[in-house]
Amino acid sequence: MPKAKTPVAEAAAVEEDFALHSLQEALDADKRYKPSKEELLHFYEQMLLIRRFEEKAGQLYGLGLIGGFCHLYIGQEAVAVGLQSALDGSKDSVITGYRDHGHMLAYGIDPKVIMAELTGREAGISKGKGGSMHMFSVEHRFYGGHGIVGAQVSLGAGLAFAHKYREDGGVAMAYFGDGAANQGQVYESFNMAALWKLPIIFVIENNGYAMGTAVKRGSAETHFHRRGTAFRIPGMSVDGMDVLEVRKSAELALEYVRAGNGPVLMELNTYRYRGHSMSDPAKYRSREEVQGVREKRDPIDHAKAELLAMGVTEEALKEVDKRIRAQVAESADFAENSPEPSAPELYTDVLVESY
């Protein structure tokens, strides 16, 4: 029989527990953001834009217009849209890995320049020199677009360091997957971010699979939101398929971080409908599993049902869908017909200065 804890020890334990779980408790007490009709419609449009854009990208890949690696965000739309809707675009910064199209679209970056980057054209956001995995918009404080699994976590901590150093009030948001969550540098960054109270939100997009490895086959602790506990970073487990819960959780996290308390770790439970990349046949999961999520948890269907319940008409939503399809078709057209980079571009941008 273990000895009973002393009252003091128990109180301390409870307090510690409270600090690490306070955000989760606040979220559990009131899970969903309450949007106006216009706000929800806006979220819906953004999610739909990502879905249609990615479907088109998949199609262009199949036609050979997009090469290399191409990681689609289909199924995960509510995560980027819900989180980024809560950020202050004038000062906060965002960084992610290679599955980055959705995060850029959620920031309102023109789909034409994103699609043109996918097709490797001069008009692309990286002049065609980055490709699907390497896109950036310094103007929007979107810092990429990184191809090495987990690198964006340390880099994001660096962005947070810069916010704190400059005292500009900004918060960095670093997205990474359940696979990246097992990289060593993630924990090095957790340690320093907590030690120095950096203004950063670590966002684990847990889509269930690190490429082909199911979470339970690759992770000893599958509840990723607990992984900050060793560094005294409070965690939150969030339904990443519900844009309103995502938005609400982002507000709680931002309030905590902006108050100077240091980092928060969010686990967004989500799902990707497509393979890891375009070349992944996704044989590691059943068709039924994918179909089940599509039918029961789809973030766009979910938002649509709520919009209808709020009194938005089917016709109005059809109009939205039509408009977005047209926008995506236009961006694909642009991306197919823009010229490739001129040969001298090969040698530009290697270094900024001439020596």
Added chain:
Amino acid sequence: MAIELKMPALSPTMEEGKLAKWLVKEGDEVSSGTILAEIETDKATMEFESIDEGTVGKILVAEGTEGVKVGTVIAMLAGEGEDVSAVEAPKAAETTEEAPKSDEKKPAESGTANLASDLKTARDPELPRGTNMKTSTVREALRDAMAEEMRRDDRVFVMGEEVAEYQGAYKVTQGLLEEFGPTRVIDTPITEYGFAGIGTGAAMGGLRPVIEFMTFNFAMQAIDHIINSAAKTNYMSGGQMRCPVVFRGPNGAASRVGAQHSQNYGPWYANVPGLVVIAPYDASDAKGLLKAAIRSEDPVVFLENELVYGRSFELPELDDHVLPIGKARIMREGKDVTIVSYSIGVGLALEAAEKLAEEGIDAEVIDLRTLRPLDKETVLASLAKTNRMVVAEEGFPVCSIASEIIAICMEEGFDNLDAPVVRVCNEDVPLPYAANLEKLAIIDADRIIAAVKKVTYK
């Protein structure tokens, strides 16, 4: 039997030090663990502890004495039952290394003794005429470069292991914490991958980080961020996202520290487009190029050398001594042969050139200073003049800077070659610990001289 207390070596590279303070006096009883004295090396003040029991006899070196050679007898200790007053100081001749007592072994000389050089570099002709010069160690020059840039630009900060409160593992950041405070001089935990990423991210976010690696051997843990994150982002973003970060620290062989702490990574980084790689030799170049590196919009790998930190050189007294990146320096003019080198190899090349001059061979010595972008023009112009070349590099021979120089000479200077270019590099083995093997592995002036004779057919 009285015990001789000798000046201890308190770091792998220490050759002499200052006896800062005696903490015991003649007649004191001491036992193992008693702190006898404080000794200042060029890096730190260290305590010297007794390992024997006894009574302090004669103190032979007064406190405050500078330049006390390692191995010098500094005091005598009388053992149990001995008469302290009868304990004699050893004869003067016996205190030096040259005349060890017959029953004593001479301490093993490190292989990096090969690399020692007392030669002073000539004044850089590029400096404005009439510039006042002062003497400075490379260590001080580097510190001053950082301090000046931090005063000039508040985006500049220094981050690394032991850079702040400890004053730098090699004392390069000495005094910076005091002047700039803990928000700009930041101690990190021992997590190279993580803090290299944080520094790179901070540069992307608009700051000017100077990231110190305790040595570049440890930067292997962080090389992903140096190459994949820092070097490639500007290109991958079509010129949108810059990364003006400086990664700096000691590189190359130190002294008797074994294979994992003794590698020159110059060729590794110089292989990567998107990086600037600088490896200076003397204090003037160290200061002028570090200032340029901090101001550069590009990511810079700045390779220093522990064995050179303590060497003194002439340093110009200019308000703002900034040198151009990507320009080699002719350290010595000559007409018969060109010796190309960089970093610590430059000292050996100059030493070789002096000895060759005595034999009537007039060698030109080029210090590359920047390894990427490489100053081909200066190398090829010298080749056109001398028609013969040796490349001296303290590092592995395979896929080295020497290999690159040779390739450049083949491709662009073939018609000017009167003999094949020869490289003088370390042996192609991990650096051994044993003093004799280390000495065999590392380049020295004699090997450069032999190579020069080969290409001049002497």
